[in-house]
Amino acid sequence: MSWTKKILRVNLTEGTCAEEPLNMEWAEKYIGQRGLATKYLVEETDPKVDPLSPENKMIMATGPLTGTTAATGGRYSVITKGPLTGAIACSNSGGFFGAELKNAGWDMIILEGKSPKPVYLSIENDKAQLVDAGDLWGKSVWDTEDLIKEARGDSNIRVAAIGKAGENLALFAGIINDKDRAAGRSGVGAVMGSKNLKAVAVRGTLGVSVADPMKFLAAANAGKKVLAENAVTGEGLPTYGTQVLMNVINEVGALPSHNGGAVQFDGASKIGGEAMHEERATDGKKNLVSNHACFGCPISCGRVSQLDRTHFTVEGTDKYSEPSGGLEYEAAWALGAATDVDDLEALTYVNFLCNEEGMDPISLGSTIAAAMELYEAGKITDAETGGLALKFGSAEALVKAAQMTAAGEGIGKDIGLGSKRLCEKYGSPDASMSVKGQEFPAYDPRGIQGMGLTYATSNRGACHLRSYTVASEILGIPEKTDPLTTDGKAGLVKAFQDATAVYDSAGICIFTSFAWTLDDVTPQIDADLEGEWTSDRLLEAGERIWNLERQYNIAAGFTGKDDTLPKRILKDAAKTGPAEGKTSGLDVMLPEYYQLRGWNADGVPSSETLSRLGV
Amino acid sequence: MKIRIKLYATLGKYLPKGAARNETEIEVADGASPADVIRGLGMPAELCHLVLVDGNYVAPSERDATPLKEGESLAIWPPVAGG
Numbered sequence: 001m002s003w004t005k006k007i008l009r010v011n012l013t014e015g016t017c018a019e020e021p022l023n024m025e026w027a028e029k030y031i032g033q034r035g036l037a038t039k040y041l042v043e044e045t046d047p048k049v050d051p052l053s054p055e056n057k058m059i060m061a062t063g064p065l066t067g068t069t070a071a072t073g074g075r076y077s078v079i080t081k082g083p084l085t086g087a088i089a090c091s092n093s094g095g096f097f098g099a100e101l102k103n104a105g106w107d108m109i110i111l112e113g114k115s116p117k118p119v120y121l122s123i124e125n126d127k128a129q130l131v132d133a134g135d136l137w138g139k140s141v142w143d144t145e146d147l148i149k150e151a152r153g154d155s156n157i158r159v160a161a162i163g164k165a166g167e168n169l170a171l172f173a174g175i176i177n178d179k180d181r182a183a184g185r186s187g188v189g190a191v192m193g194s195k196n197l198k199a200v201a202v203r204g205t206l207g208v209s210v211a212d213p214m215k216f217l218a219a220a221n222a223g224k225k226v227l228a229e230n231a232v233t234g235e236g237l238p239t240y241g242t243q244v245l246m247n248v249i250n251e252v253g254a255l256p257s258h259n260g261g262a263v264q265f266d267g268a269s270k271i272g273g274e275a276m277h278e279e280r281a282t283d284g285k286k287n288l289v290s291n292h293a294c295f296g297c298p299i300s301c302g303r304v305s306q307l308d309r310t311h312f313t314v315e316g317t318d319k320y321s322e323p324s325g326g327l328e329y330e331a332a333w334a335l336g337a338a339t340d341v342d343d344l345e346a347l348t349y350v351n352f353l354c355n356e357e358g359m360d361p362i363s364l365g366s367t368i369a370a371a372m373e374l375y376e377a378g379k380i381t382d383a384e385t386g387g388l389a390l391k392f393g394s395a396e397a398l399v400k401a402a403q404m405t406a407a408g409e410g411i412g413k414d415i416g417l418g419s420k421r422l423c424e425k426y427g428s429p430d431a432s433m434s435v436k437g438q439e440f441p442a443y444d445p446r447g448i449q450g451m452g453l454t455y456a457t458s459n460r461g462a463c464h465l466r467s468y469t470v471a472s473e474i475l476g477i478p479e480k481t482d483p484l485t486t487d488g489k490a491g492l493v494k495a496f497q498d499a500t501a502v503y504d505s506a507g508i509c510i511f512t513s514f515a516w517t518l519d520d521v522t523p524q525i526d527a528d529l530e531g532e533w534t535s536d537r538l539l540e541a542g543e544r545i546w547n548l549e550r551q552y553n554i555a556a557g558f559t560g561k562d563d564t565l566p567k568r569i570l571k572d573a574a575k576t577g578p579a580e581g582k583t584s585g586l587d588v589m590l591p592e593y594y595q596l597r598g599w600n601a602d603g604v605p606s607s608e609t610l611s612r613l614g615v
Numbered sequence: 616m617k618i619r620i621k622l623y624a625t626l627g628k629y630l631p632k633g634a635a636r637n638e639t640e641i642e643v644a645d646g647a648s649p650a651d652v653i654r655g656l657g658m659p660a661e662l663c664h665l666v667l668v669d670g671n672y673v674a675p676s677e678r679d680a681t682p683l684k685e686g687e688s689l690a691i692w693p694p695v696a697g698g
Contacts, residue, residue, distance in 0.1 A: 231664070231694035236624060242697030244624050247637065251621070251690045252670045269636040274623060329697045468698050475665065475696050480672065514696045578670040
């Protein structure tokens with residue numbers, strides 16, 4: 001089986017690295033990665049812990065398919081209590097780091113305490129040690145990776161690191177691996193920074209075995225065939241990436257712009273996937289250089305972009321002269337549509353900066369949009385911005401604000417708090433487009449009703465990756481539903497949430513679900529692991545994981561009252577598009593959702609539900 | 616009558632000359648349906664996965680029976696996804 005059955009426990013306070021056995025009883029119930037690491041966090045920490053204190057723990061966890069030849073089997077997750085939300089945080093990343101960790105012989109790393117000085121964790125197969133990182137502190141993610149590889153004389157090392165944003169404890173700082181893949185959301189990078197841990201550098205050469213190699217090979221190949229023959233995963237995503245959605249979501253009237261003040265953006269076509277394919281008037285080159293794949297991924301949706309050397313962001317410098325990780329849809333939306341900025345090059349530059357210094361572009365863009373609203377309303381003044389005219393539509397303001405946030409300077413320090421705290425500080429709490437403190441992503445709940453329930457009930461704060469009902473409501477996957485009705489959405493959201501928890505715990509990418517059903521995943525896990533694994537068993541585990549996360553949040557102090565949306569979404573009707581006149585019907589969907597979940601009217605799982613699931 | 620045609624992703628190659636940012640205005644027969652326009656532009660029907668008229672979804676079974684009106688926007692995508 002692919003489990004190495006080994007955990008690396010790192011006590012940063014004591015400076016120790018110790019091996020211990022993986023709890024296989026828990027692995028049987030919680031699959032791996034997101035589910036299993038959540039179980040460890042629940043058992044080992046107080047849910048009321050200060051997220052940035054040494055008492056919080058941070059877990060980097062692989063799934064059973066991580067490092068195998070299963071398509072997209074390179075994922076890992078970072079699980080901790082999130083400083084942006086105070087809720088359970090679980091940020092999932094691709095690239096090559098997760099597979100390298102499994103190849104080094106580790107299923108999971110548990111990081112606890114706080115180092116008295118900056119360090120990085122070096123892992124070379126079974127040898128793990130903490131290394132002084134005094135010379136790396138203050139360096140970017142990119143420089144950190146290069147310096148570690150140079151110092152250790154091995155260009156094959158995989159590095160996950162924080163940049164200045166994580167060091168400065170920006171509450172939406174992320175962890176970046178392989179220079180442009182991110183465990184981006186909920187501030188997991190700030191937790192890493194609070195522990196004085198600059199990076200984790202891994203080299204693994206031990207290989208990954210599975211329980212039944214021939215059966216596994218057949219199942220993995222069958223899965224790859226499905227992905228190759230599917231129009232979305234075989235052609236759409238490789239060619240246009242996630243950015244193909246920009247014009248779709250704008251057309252259906254669900255593209256939040258002007259900080260949620262509108263549901264369509266005039267500049268959408270200038271910043272979407274098609275625009276990245278167009279030759280620029282200035283240099284005749286395209287923004288998009290190529291696509292890029294993570295470990296074991298035949299989809300290859302990642303974008304590689306190059307900046308226009310005449311653009312104001314880089315003019316006169318040689319910085320960012322090499323192609324790098326380009327815009328994904330969520331980033332382009334947050335940095336662009338939310339702020340009314342339609343300058344593709346400026347968005348690309350800020351996206352590079354997010355990768356370079358470790359920031360979540362969704363929360364960054366949304367928080368800058370909130371700051372723009374506060375500036376135009378006179379709540380934030382030139383005194384706070386240092387004279388920066390923080391106006392909607394200003395690419396210069398977006399770029400400068402992003403730079404200041406990465407550096408933790410001036411108004412950037414306030415933006416680094418996230419939109420909830422920023423808007424509370426300046427007396428306009430309703431200007432924060434967030435749920436449980438986390439900024440919501442690129443789908444307006446007035447135009448896609450299921451996403452309102454998704455955001456309101458997501459265990460890590462507003463998020464599209466916990467139940468992507470857009471697939472059904474807009475894209476017709478697996479079947480088309482009406483985005484403007486609340487009917488059936490409670491069941492749809494629950495189904496997506498439980499199934500997604502399986503994908504996130506298995507070590508594979510959720511994008512496979514555009515082509516796969518659980519019945520494509522199950523044979524791969526069944527051949528990989530010991531025992532019998534069925535789709536029903538996996539789905540029940542997904543529901544168990546969802547309820548465990550819910551229980552953690554309740555113990556942390558959240559209640560059903562936190563399952564809500566910004567007042568703007570609940571009270572102010574959409575002004576244009578198919579959703580014109582509509583608000584979110586959350587009040588209709590939420591009680592039905594609680595009932596389907598087996599929770600009481602306050603959103604608390606009943607003892608019967610917890611008993612049935614064995615939570 | 617005139618309608619606005621918008622073709623995205625790999626369907627962009629079927630846009631009439633003069634289109635900018637994946638859209639342009641075209642002349643169609645009064646009462647033409649989305650299916651009529653799709654045929655007129657030589658697009659394979661099976662590639663026209665997401666068909667929207669003024670942002671509202673038109674199911675495959677309705678594409679022949681939904682007359683377009685002057686000034687409406689017909690936007691079409693092949694199977695796509697993201698997130």
